[in-house]
Amino acid sequence: MQKIIIQSFLLLLLHQIGVAQNIKGKIIDATTQESIPYANIRVNDSENLVSNAEGFFTLSESNSSEQTKLSISYLGYANQQINVADLKKSNFIIQLVPAVYELNDVTISNVKPNPDQIMANVKANLKSNYVSDGTPSKDMVFYRRSDYFKPKTIDVEIEKSTGFTKQTLQKANADIKNFSNNLITHPPKEFTDILGNYYTTNVKKESKTSFVSKLEVLKATKLKNEGSATSSEDLEKKAMNMMLQHLDSTKYYRVKSGLFGSRDSISLRKDFNSRKNKKIGIEATNQLTSAKRNITSFLSQNNFAQTKKFNFITDPDLYNYTYEGTTYFADNEFAYVITFKPRRSKAKFSGKLYVSENDYAVLRVDYTLDEGEKLEGFNMKLLLGIKVSQNVSKGTIIFQKKSEGNGYYLQYATIDSGMYFYVNRPLKFIELAKGEKDVLSIDMKIEGNANSTTEFLNISRSKIATETIEKIKEVDFKFLNVKSYDASIWKQYNAIEPQEEMKRFKAIN
Structure with a gap:
């Protein structure tokens, strides 16, 4: 519980001081309270985001309104749909719950699936x-x-x-x-x-x-x-x-x-x-x-x-x-x-x-x-x-x-x-x-x-x-060289939230 309180406080603080005016959230397991990496976040049924290795994600400025719809999915967990207003109410933490199966959703059989046969089928279906x-x-x-x-x-x-x-x-x-x-x-x-x-x-x-x-x-x-x-x-x-x-x-x-x-x-x-x-x-x-x-x-x-x-x-x-x-x-x-x-x-x-x-x-x-x-x-x-x-x-x-x-x-x-x-x-x-x-x-x-x-x-x-x-004509580009990570550069786009190592890095001349 103490860990969740600290996480919630930090996320709320970052949001209140307006870091790049973006919404930042974290996805965790509702039971273990551990972060969930690489969870899929579908934004307004049009764009995909993914939580980073530490469970964090950031929404672009254009997707930070309270009406923005988020659909979160992860293998083994029940899908969850919320909007940004709900995210704010939960202190910017999304807790995924392990999926519960209804009996009529699962094929009941006494025969345990053969993993070698499954992999043979995987190989046979690679092309399709x-x-x-x-x-x-x-x-x-x-x-x-x-x-x-x-x-x-x-x-x-x-x-x-x-x-x-x-x-x-x-x-x-x-x-x-x-x-x-x-x-x-x-x-x-x-x-x-x-x-x-x-x-x-x-x-x-x-x-x-x-x-x-x-x-x-x-x-x-x-x-x-x-x-x-x-x-x-x-x-x-x-x-x-x-x-x-x-x-x-x-x-x-x-x-x-x-x-x-x-x-x-x-x-x-x-x-x-x-x-x-x-x-x-x-x-x-x-x-x-x-x-x-x-x-x-x-x-x-x-x-x-x-x-x-x-x-x-x-x-x-x-x-x-x-x-x-x-x-x-x-x-x-x-x-x-x-x-x-x-x-x-x-x-x-x-x-x-x-x-x-x-x-x-x-x-x-x-x-x-x-x-x-x-x-x-x-x-x-x-x-x-x-x-x-x-x-x-x-x-x-x-x-x-x-x-x-x-x-x-x-x-x-x-x-x-x-x-x-x-x-x-x-x-x-x-x-x-x-x-x-x-x-x-x-x-x-x-x-x-x-x-x-x-x-x-x-x-x-x-x-x-x-x-x-x-008809598209390709145009060369130049990299924007930066000396430290600047979230405001990406405020207009959905991108992968960097891990702490990248955020802490500062260039030394």
Whole structure:
């Protein structure tokens, strides 16, 4: 009770001081008083929201009037419909009650469902449940990516740089050491939020059908320390700037690492690298192209019919399944609850599945790497001084039945991934020239972890004509760089409420 009183007071206080003029609420279990993450909040029968991992959600300004209708649903709980006026009366806390089944709603049988047969049916129905029929659609989507670079050791030393004195190299190595220590003591973080309309359709030309997607970005923010690096691209730029002090951008070099050398020529000249990338099919990308590619890839990688990543669904022979019971998820509709653990060596995950009794669609899955398991990696630590392994892979994926036609679409997903890396190698750049050559020798040892969390929410989905999609002209955008989370930026839109870690983060120049 004391916990509820404190939560209610804080929520009421935040509302009274008018944080961005938005309504903020929390969803909890009526019995245990624990927060309920990833509950679906349907707003005025038109848009979807989801409670974050801490159970919180925020309504946009336009949906904050007392008449705004909220429909809350969560597997195993009775659906609840309230309006914002009711939410205020309950001190901004929604308590969901476990569903109670009427006997005539449940099929009574002495035969316990066979989980292996259920999973066989899931696999047999993947195509009908998850493969798109090409119906043109407009989806308002919210995409958030949080990146963390956590170095444990960074020892980089320039042993030789032609044209630099010993004293100058000492100064350069001291600068590198300071930069490395700063990365270790202040591990870089970066939060990227994108809200936009994502259009998809199948276009048939000359008897060939091709997939077409377009993205219209409505709002995009990036929160990170100015001058810090989180992504591999940012770190690559910083490394390049360091080398530019020791290499001539007008010359060509060969790279040698340990016993191995490269026959390829490299240069720091932009025109050289541009020609080389074009030759091997790499084109420069703008922000829009990159964002659309990330969203399209995320949808594909988390579609059970398009990826083999989730082998606990696509290859059920690898796992042991246990039937845990049946739970309520919609009006007079139920889902099988099935847990799974590895049976064979190729199986890596454990978790829980919620499978529709009607069409054997996986409505939700919570998965994680089983204890002691790792995904694919590269371990040549002794021979080459390199080791990489993916040691974090977990997530929650929720699908929603399409209102038109058959099948399901991704409504919400939160995916955590991470890897351990170790590099302990010398690196040498040798100028391609006759006679005296420029040489840069670097000795480096780097060890640490890189992690990322990606969240996706389909806020609203509607049909649209293919001709309309074809007429849309995509326009590049620029991220709004912010130094701390500002709720007022999103006051006009329904978006995923950030967790406390993101709210507390403040950029340090």
